[in-house]
Amino acid sequence: MKTTAHTLIDIPFEFRHTCWFCGEPSSALVQLPRASANTQCLEHAPLTIPACKECHAIKLSKHLRSVWALRAHINQALITKYAKHLGIGESWTEQELIDCDFSGAILGGFGDSAWKMYEIAKQRISYQGWSISLEGVPLDSIDDTVHFTFEGIDYTSIHHCIDYFATATDIDKELLVELVNILSAERFDYALKIAKLNKRISPYRRDQIVEEVRLQEAEQQEALHIREMDALQNRTHSLVSEVTISGVVVPVFAIQWAIEKGIKNLNDLRDLEDDYFDDFAHLGGAVAFQSYDGLQSYMTARTDLTWVNSNDPNRDLCTG
Numbered sequence: 001m002k003t004t005a006h007t008l009i010d011i012p013f014e015f016r017h018t019c020w021f022c023g024e025p026s027s028a029l030v031q032l033p034r035a036s037a038n039t040q041c042l043e044h045a046p047l048t049i050p051a052c053k054e055c056h057a058i059k060l061s062k063h064l065r066s067v068w069a070l071r072a073h074i075n076q077a078l079i080t081k082y083a084k085h086l087g088i089g090e091s092w093t094e095q096e097l098i099d100c101d102f103s104g105a106i107l108g109g110f111g112d113s114a115w116k117m118y119e120i121a122k123q124r125i126s127y128q129g130w131s132i133s134l135e136g137v138p139l140d141s142i143d144d145t146v147h148f149t150f151e152g153i154d155y156t157s158i159h160h161c162i163d164y165f166a167t168a169t170d171i172d173k174e175l176l177v178e179l180v181n182i183l184s185a186e187r188f189d190y191a192l193k194i195a196k197l198n199k200r201i202s203p204y205r206r207d208q209i210v211e212e213v214r215l216q217e218a219e220q221q222e223a224l225h226i227r228e229m230d231a232l233q234n235r236t237h238s239l240v241s242e243v244t245i246s247g248v249v250v251p252v253f254a255i256q257w258a259i260e261k262g263i264k265n266l267n268d269l270r271d272l273e274d275d276y277f278d279d280f281a282h283l284g285g286a287v288a289f290q291s292y293d294g295l296q297s298y299m300t301a302r303t304d305l306t307w308v309n310s311n312d313p314n315r316d317l318c319t320g
C-alpha cells in the first residue's frame with residue numbers, strides 16, 4: 001500500500017551533509033511531491049531528499065512522476081543556469097587559460113577563476129547521488145529518464161544536449177541539429193566537432209557543410225556495402241566444393257559462377273549459356289566446354305533430392 005507521508009531517504013555517513021542532486025553541501029530538504037495532494041501520480045512512496053539551498057530553490061513541475069524525473073529536472077535547471085561557466089571548458093583548455101596570462105582588473109579575475117568555475121559546474125551536473133533506500137530497503141523504481149549521455153553528463157534527450165552546447169558555446173544550433181540528423185546520435189561527437197569548427201556561419205555556408213557531410217556519409221555507406229558484399233562472396237567462395245558426377249569434375253569456379261548468377265536449374269543455366277562462355281573464354285575452349293558440361297550434369301543431378309541429400313557437398317548453398 002502506498003503511504004502518503006514523506007520518508008527521508010537513507011543517508012550514508014559520508015554523505016551526511018551532501019546535496020543528493022549536485023554534491024554540494026546540503027542545507028535543506030526537498031519534498032517529492034511538494035504538495036501532498038500530488039501523491040497519486042508518483043511511481044513510488046513520497047520522499048524527502050537532502051539538497052543544497054540552490055537545488056532546493058529550483059521551481060518544480062507538479063507532474064514529476066519519480067525521483068529520477070526530479071533529478072533530471074534539477075539537472076537541466078543547473079545546466080541552463082551555469083551554461084556560461086560550462087562553456088569555459090568547452091571553449092578553452094586549462095593550459096590555454098594559463099598561457100593566456102590574463103591581466104588587469106577584469107580579465108585577470110577571469111583567468112584566475114574561470115577554470116575553477118567550469119570545474120565546479122561540471123562536477124555538479126555530473127553528480128549522480130547515492131543509491132536510494134528507505135530504512136535499508138532499496139527504492140523499487142527504475143530510472144528511465146536518461147536517454148542520452150555525452151562526456152559523462154546525462155541528458156533527458158539528445159535535444160537537451162544540443163540545447164546545452166548551443167547555450168554553453170556559440171556554435172550554430174541549426175547546423176548541429178542538421179548534422180545530428182545525418183550522422184545520428186551515436187556520432188554526436190563528430191557532429192559537434194564540425195559545428196565547433198564552423199561557428200557563426202551564413203545560411204549558405206551552413207547548407208554547403210550539411211551537403212558535404214551528407215555526401216560523405218552516402219559514400220561511406222556505399223563503401224561499407226561493397227565491403228560487406230565482398231566479404232559475403234569470399235565466405236561463399238570458401239564454402240563451395242567441387243563435385244564429381246559420373247567421373248566428370250565440376251570445378252569450384254563454375255559452381256561459384258552459377259551461385260552468383262542465381263542459377264537454380266538446367267533451364268536457368270541454358271538461358272545464360274552465352275554468358276558462361278564469355279566469362280570463361282580466357283580459360284580456353286576445352287576447359288570452358290568441359291566445365292560447362294559438368295555444370296549441366298550437376299544441375300540435372302540436383303533435381304534428384306535423394307542424390308542431393310547424400311552426395312551434394314553444396315546442398316546448403318543457394319543454388320538449390
Ligand SMILES: [Zn+2]
Nearest residue numbers: 019022052055
Ligand atoms: Zn544541490
